[in-house]
Ligand SMILES: Nc1ncnc2c1ncn2[C@@H]1O[C@H](COP(=O)(O)OP(=O)(O)O)[C@@H](O)[C@H]1O
């Protein structure tokens with residue numbers, strides 16, 4: 001009999017919702033105290049959830065959705081949506097309301113009031129671009145109680161702290177809101193998460209703690225559970241393909257080499273066009289001269305902006321953009337000294353992938369923008 005590695009492939013898939021979300025007890029409690037419990041007493045409030053890709057944001061809210069059946073929960077992934085108004089019209093559709101003519105916030109909220117028999121919780125995932133581009137919409141949703149007499153719970157999920165993407169004036173306008181941060185997982189936490197997935201999907205004896213440790217080590221820097229589960233999945237396929245009874249370290253290495261380009265692509269999708277240009281400029285500098293200083297970056301970027309007919313970005317934008325690329329773990333910047341007392345300068349490096357591969361990916365992505 002051929003002994004296989006994979007007993008149930010489901011828990012290794014992306015769409016799998018784990019019943020147990022581990023190491024997120026605090027975040028789950030914060031979501032309850034800031035949004036769910038107030039909503040049950042008729043009070044609308046907003047929580048911003050943010051954290052890097054793979055830190056369990058989506059899994060956590062999906063698990064809450066499974067459990068809270070007394071609420072009308074509407075979940076929308078906003079990656080390709082350009083306004084909050086569109087989200088609201090999808091929300092009213094989910095409540096069986098169709099609105100004639102032009103959709104206004106007022107009409108949506110008014111019809112919501114008419115049909116609603118359960119408190120409404122709206123969850124908007126992947127919303128960084130919406131936050132940046134539709135402040136008026138964000139404001140209307142967060143203030144729906146005051147503006148339209150219709151309170152609802154609102155959870156807005158993105159990869160970065162929204163405060164970094166709003167002006168201080170906009171921040172003042174929004175007033176107080178709840179922020180719930182999803183930190184990168186530690187190596188130990190990734191070990192636990194990958195282990196619980198292995199138990200659900202693999203035959204006993206086909207994997208060892210050393211294999212899990214190897215995977216956790218590879219994912220330590222990204223802190224991403226998604227990356228760990230993907231490596232586990234591909235390692236299992238690799239071992240099964242070899243006809244082996246066990247996952248070996250070599251399977252893990254092969255798997256990790258396979259997933260890197262995908263990780264990069266999903267990260268690039270989180271950038272807006274100006275940031276893509278910034279990253280492209282970093283790559284061009286590294287490609288032509290092997291290094292990228294802030295001065296050379298600024299020159300290349302203004303050239304690239306001109307080519308695309310965009311206003312030349314200022315230094316503040318460059319620093320903010322680099323910081324965002326750093327939080328996504330695409331680039332790394334270091335201060336390098338000219339020698340004692342001679343000052344320092346900042347240089348930017350690309351992580352993980354060869355610059356050429358990254359440039360190709362950028363070409364593909366910017367063709368789609
Ligand atoms: N704490 C956790 N316990 C179990 N599985 C988790 C946990 N955090 C993340 N995962 C799994 O890791 C993968 C990525 O998580 P996800 O929620 O999609 O991350 P994010 O939305 O932050 O990018 C999913 O397969 C998810 O089920």
Ligand SMILES: [Mg+2]
Nearest residue numbers: 057058059125
């Ligand atoms: Mg997600």
